[in-house]
Amino acid sequence: MRSTQARHEEYFSFLRSVSLLKDLPEEKLAKIVDCLEVDYFDEGEYIIREGEEGNTFFIIAKGQVSVTQTTEGNLEPQEIKTLGVGDYFGEKALISEDVRSANIISKENDTQCLVVDRDNFNQMVGTYEELQAYLKEYVEQLSRSDEQRNAM
Numbered sequence: 001m002r003s004t005q006a007r008h009e010e011y012f013s014f015l016r017s018v019s020l021l022k023d024l025p026e027e028k029l030a031k032i033v034d035c036l037e038v039d040y041f042d043e044g045e046y047i048i049r050e051g052e053e054g055n056t057f058f059i060i061a062k063g064q065v066s067v068t069q070t071t072e073g074n075l076e077p078q079e080i081k082t083l084g085v086g087d088y089f090g091e092k093a094l095i096s097e098d099v100r101s102a103n104i105i106s107k108e109n110d111t112q113c114l115v116v117d118r119d120n121f122n123q124m125v126g127t128y129e130e131l132q133a134y135l136k137e138y139v140e141q142l143s144r145s146d147e148q149r150n151a152m
């Protein structure tokens, strides 16, 4: 069995490679690793559903996901982007205090996501102003692109 410490080191160095988190102080990053959960998804499985309440933030550790959204004049949700290893999602519902604004669907079997709950997300982001400002700006941009594509 892989030791807890090996696991810790593996996720620590992975999170360090995630651009969003690269400047976080060591103890903060270590704390995130301590409270992470890992979730596994099969191809076609919904990780997030539009309109549902959400209290978690995800970082992709393995695999790929599709981001889809219901837009005016389309019966089916449309794919708006795909995300891969080191990308993250689910910040918008947490920051805007709103329901989930898009679907996130696993594109492969054994997609692995590191999951951070709301409390830990707030601790991670809240005490770090630059990160908070960056995400807020990003989330506002997402709202503007949603409007442009007539998301519903």
Ligand code: WNU
Binding pocket: 048, 054, 067, 080, 081, 083, 088, 089, 090, 091, 092, 093, 094, 099, 100, 101, 102, 103, 104, 135, 138, 139, 142, 143, 145, 146
């Ligand atoms: C988009 N519009 C909306 C993405 C991930 C992280 C960042 C873009 Cl910083 P949520 C659904 C999630 C949402 C976002 C993600 O889907 N998303 C988008 C869009 O154009 N959401 N409304 N592009 S990928 C992405 C920027 O994370 O958060 O909690 O759940 O609403």
